[in-house]
Amino acid sequence: MYQSLYRKYRPKSFSEVVGQDHIVRTLRNQIKMGRIGHAYLFTGTRGTGKTSVAKIFAKAVNCLNPKDGEPCNSCEVCQAINTGTTMDVLEIDAASNNSVNDVRELRESVIYSPSLTKYKVYIIDEVHMLSTGAFNALLKTLEEPPRHVIFILATTEPEKLPDTILSRCQRFDFKKIPTKQIAQNLERICRDSGIQIEENGIKAIALYGNGSMRDAISLLEQCASYKEGLITYEDVCEILGVANEEMLFSLLDHIYEKDAVASLQQLDKILSYGIDLGNFLRSFTYMLRDMVIYKTGGDELIEILYGDQETIKAKSQKYSIGFLTNALEKFTALQREIRYAVSPVTLLELTILRLIRPEISYDMGSLIARIEELEEKINKGYVATKEESPKTHEKDELEKKVNAAKEAKEEREEIDLGRVWLEVKGILKKERMMLYTFLEKGVPHLKDGKIVVEYSEEDALLVEQLGRPENKDFIEAVVEKVVKKRIPIEFALKKSEEDLLIKQVKEFFGDGIDIEII
């Protein structure tokens, strides 16, 4: 009868185990030298080979003619273990036998010597599910079992085991399997079972396996049952429920170009393919992360990208790093929010619109709301009614305020200071580290068409340094490069509260008086 691929291709000897060389070598050496321990703990995420290695180890220690620490898989003992007909290798599911009584039974059976093999091997899987009582009942036996007994505990969650158990075992941590090795193994399986699939498709599956061989093989099986004949990259994307890169990049393009209609259409298209929202966000953040990393580190960091290096290289030219980090932050936050949301799609649409129209976003907050309110007042002619007020002085001030608000609004539309500043600092960091550290301490504002960077009083030295023509010119040139427009920069000390107070008082009483603070 048909068996799942991940069962069929479970490794049967150490040489077939993928990606755990450090463990395999140690275990084989132990067997060759006859230094076998009595309690092992195998930990690691799902699908990294814990149970498989435990089974192989059970065979290897008992095999009648082992070669170089490998089981032969042909002798009486190996075959008995492979078919599961021997009573001497016991696989116990700790999750369903987790009570003290189960452990007591186990302790009683431990004393009987094996019938066929040299060692009696107990493989206790999912051991983190044992109850506290059960763990404690196991301690004595685990520390000093009879000579013919080996315990192998396997778990995905070692932090749930008590220290007293950990200290009695030789611990082996199974690493996530590198994507490349998963891909190689998948290719082998495809060749062996006659599955035809594009190379890109294999890569995508391996990446989605996320370090777990079983996940990857399950996915491969899904793809194989999807259709007969050649399986293409597009098929794989559809089965995985992930958007293919092209679709994601075109969505990102539309967002970057601030085209709301096209973005929503593209999103609608992506979702109509039945793409899982969680998966979509995952691929999208992977992609953004790759581009942010490439933009900051360049070719030096190319090794740690998830996606295809050439595509990332080519595509990332287009976007500014400020845009990418902003998008990455927003989408990562969204990943957390959608888990319990009433309507996740609405939140996703909202996030996209927020990126397109920064003025609706939260972070700029109340300031913008107030400007909008002012604008509304202006539009409704609220100002005109005030005109009749007798004090011309007040009127002037109101107008000034309104103008200032208008200007502020215009400026905000022209350049997004926060983003520009980030980029400027990014460039300086590479070219003039010193200036970068100086700028880090200041707070930039836009004022009368100038960028004013304020420093607190203890940083007076920095202001002096930055004010030097050669430094100032350099920074202005960088700003020009970023916004394509020359904007003068000023460095100033933040006025202390006292000064502000004096200024306010002077404004109130007029300039002609002396003020002394007592």
Next chain:
Amino acid sequence: MLRVYGHEEILKVFRNIINQNKISNAYLFVGEEGLGKRFLAEYFAMMVNCKGTDKPCFKCSSCVKMLKKSHPDVFIIEPEGDSIKVETVRYINAEINIKPYESFKKVFIIDRADKMTPAAQNAFLKTLEEPPLYGLFILISPQIEALLPTVVSRCNVVRFKRERKEVIKEYLIGEKGVSEEEAEVLAHLADGNFGEADKLVDENYKKLRSNVLSEIEKIFEKKGFEVLNEYSFFEENKEQIEEVLKIFLSYLRDVLVFKTTKNLKFIKNVDYIDSIEKLESKLTFKRLNNIINRIEQFNSQLKSNVNYQLAVENLLLDILGGQ
């Protein structure tokens, strides 16, 4: 249980699996509620065990028993109370070792597998991975993240998508006896979800929806503290507040999307276009954004057992205040 609407891709996969005799030991059906996962799980079980040539034949003894829901080798597990407990899983672990009475596969359909407690999921792992070769598990869950990754990794995942509007329309006409014109509108509103379509046909839901939508209009007309009087509406609908919020959000989403794109194509609540256009001119982007976020926040507040009246009143004030 005779006709499957849509889901051609999934049926194709099922046929492939069965024709090539590549039935795996565990499948996980994932997709939002109302897409027909449970229906297709039973359908798949019927196909697997069918003795006829054109599967499912609806005629052989196995199919007939499935239709009567009295098949001895098909087990359907559902949450008792609010969860599926370890005891249930232990029962499965024991039961799977007994050979099927008469069929090819012994099938366990676990509806709402996401309701399995963590202990239950852990106890399930070994059986799920290596059941006897006649064992077949079909897990059903609205979200893949709700299950332990160790469980998911042992299953073949089958994803359910929203269906095309034509399919829903056909379904409404064929199964619910809705007139062609009405089906057209409802299919648009249901947005590809059979469960939604079922709801839209339901008189109670229709009433709720029109109530909620007129309530929204009312709220935005209020001034100041008057809005607190609207609490009575929320009190009446406390039992179905999640539905209320869904309707509320889908409406506000339409307003927001319309405001940004000025394009009627994206609107879901097609029967309320006039009022959407009206509200659009009244609200700023920022306020819409805040209100939508605020409603999601309100939803999570309800889940952590806050005082209902306080939370509602707070929400109402915030909606009007817009801050």
